[in-house]
Amino acid sequence: MADQLHLNAFVFPAGHHEAAWRHPSTQPERIHDADYFHQLARTAEDAAFDAVFVADIPALTSNVAYNAVGGLEPITLLASIAAATSRIGLIATASTTYYEPYNLARLFASLDHLSKGRAGWNVVTTVSEVVAANYGLDVHPDPTDRYARASEFLDVVTKLWDGWDEDAIVLDRATGRFADIERIHPADHTGPLFHVRGPLDVPRPPQGRPVLVQAGASNQGRSFAARFAEAIFTAHQRLVDGQAFYADIKDRATRFGRAPSEIVILPGICPFIGDTDTAARELEREFNELTVPEYGLRLLEQLTGVRLCEAALDKPVPQELFHDAGDVTDNARSRLQVVAGIVQRERPTVRRLLHRLAGARGHLAVTGTAEQVADTIEEWFRNGAADGFNVMPPFYPGGLELFASRVVPLLRERGLFRAEYTGSTLREHLGLSRPRSRFANEAHVTAAGA
Template sequence: MTEQPRQLTLNAFIYPTGHHEASWRHPGSTPERLYDVTYYQDIGRTAEAAKLDAVFLADGPALRTDVRHNATYSFEPITLLTAIASVTTHLGLIATASTTYYEPYNLARLFSSLDHISGGRAGWNIVTTGTDKAAGNFGLDVHPDHATRYERAREFVDAVVKLWDSWEDDALVIDKERGIYADTRKIHPINFEGKHLKVAGPFGAARSPQGHPVLVQAGSSNDGRDFAGRYAEAIFTAHQRLSDAQAFYADIKKRAAEFGRNPDHVKVLPGISPFIGDTEAEAHALEREFNELTVVEYGLTQLENITQVSLRHLRLDEPVPLDVFGDAGTVTDNTASRKQVVANIVERDRPTLRGLLHRLAGARGHRVFAGTAEQVADTIEEWFTKGGADGFNVMPPQYPQGLEAFTAQVVPILQQRGLFRTEYTGRTLRDHFGLPRPVSQFATVSI
């Protein structure tokens, strides 16, 4: 196993005081630092010291639900990553941004700028935004439906990549003597015209160090998977069980191949939220400690938002009825995938409502795993070697302690097993992910 050349991808998914919804109430947490940029810069330094591939930021252009009972931040993610870029040298920087609620030219600039500023470490997690609360912030009465959002998303990504490609790599001449700064024959209008978007170009800046930022995607619906197969170079996904992860993994690799792409150039990265203890019992006790801090009202609201089902008639300490979420498998709206995760838990494990709330409190439907560092490493290795994952989006239940535990205790085991780098071998996020630098679609051969 130590000769295994294939290497794990490991990202730290930054989340206010941690991914456990009650983490902010824990005595060790510092929610008062959530608007202090050094809090995030320190997390970036910890991730880089452990040679992680990247940090990742979620985002949505609206106030989060129920800020009464949960710590939020809403730094705009690209600026926050720029601040982290300034105190790191190798760490990848992946920001979520919405194709529904941005203009392609503006978003292309923000990511290009991050890629230039960071020396080639930017990644874009492409989302269509799953909350209709955003619509009202952008002059819309109703949130566009799922299919329309994905139709716009495809156009959006096509237009943005064309903008990034519109300066060929050798467009900059910088000939002081002749007074020629750029070879304008190598700077191309893109003249993109779709059903939803029209973008003339050319872009206002030279091509960025990675050619373009790494394209990441996180949707698990059929539209989402199709989109991922076509565009994504990395995919974040949520699975509770290896068998589900394996099926998803195989499906994504197949779709990528169908689009004529190399399946190795699509990294499948499930989330994992590890509670780490010196013994298994200690790890479980730590998880319980967090679960006992949850606010029932908050958890219920979140669950109702995810499933779009009212739950107020249920009793907390009785099993959740099997039919309460209907037949989730046939739901086609934007909440389908997470609703299905919930329905599967209910069907499989028959939890009480309180038990279900605790299950979801850990990481919003992502996999929570409590165990020793060795056990965390084991499950990571198992999923990695058995076709369930190319790596993981690590979602510590508490920041910074959970990330520090993971990097201090789990990462060294993975390194000893030859599964994870002990030094960065490249400088860009593409280098870390083992992805090629894309050639500009406008590239011409010089004569």
């Protein structure tokens, strides 16, 4: 367990509640305005959050009819945020299925340079099948093929990031030599899926490599994360489930020869905060009453493959919708399992389930006072379920401002969270070491052998 909590602000246009854009406290007219995102990032930075995180699906989904979705490209957005901030980390989602290694390695190396070492990459293989047609594919690749590509993709990208030795730039004005080409190494990668010569046209990133983040919770996703990830975003409803995931990932990391401390585990938390428990629940009710049932029913259909009609809203959720959710030993559909657990434990009506998912999409939802939110965070942190949290305010900008002004001071009083930044890079915020270049390792081995 880490000595202190880590907190990310998961930036989602108007807020994580699906009806946030309809509430008068939000500003949906600003969700394509750089100044809006600068404001959110500065709020998180003023509270000494580790990072802001931007998710991405490179397609316009059908739910745009009922929600303020359709986002700015995340690496471009974070480059803009980098210029408006100075310390907070910048984590962008990008797909190994729909990028090429050289292009993505160059983009993240550039972001790391421009931000002076604050870049992180949320590595995804992309679940959404609608993306394929945007990239000239007739069929979205299956999970096994996507993870095979992702593994080789990571190998290529790290070779490219490591291509320039730390002292490759000599900057010798007297002789006219800018760089020592003997200290710049081509990737020369030839594999089943990629043939990439390299090297990059930018030096090694300030962090050595941008921080690698992953969010898959299936068995394949867990193994991939345990091998590569330095931070993991995950979703759990109960402490016991968080503890099981935490222990499993740390154990898998050990089997890959990694120290458990090399991976920071960050479940999502969606807090509705009020002066009293009653006020918080009233605020949540206001948002839930603004939901459009058609929107939630579409999402439930995407998850289960079964279409329910609005006439079923006040009937119990059919148990058979989740017959193929699997269990902890067969969790290929991990988010379906999370929702299945809610249904099995709570036996909700369809309307109640849609409201449960409206704010957090299966992540932990906490409704109450700042003290109650802080209590939940402390319980998970002290009991081996989390190294910190991916904070998912139900509405922006006010939800983040409430968390920063009310919950963060309580966490500091309890000795759980920093009062100010002690480092300048995302790796330093997360307590992660700067990775040694593979080419430096090879040179060391060669010299030792000689």
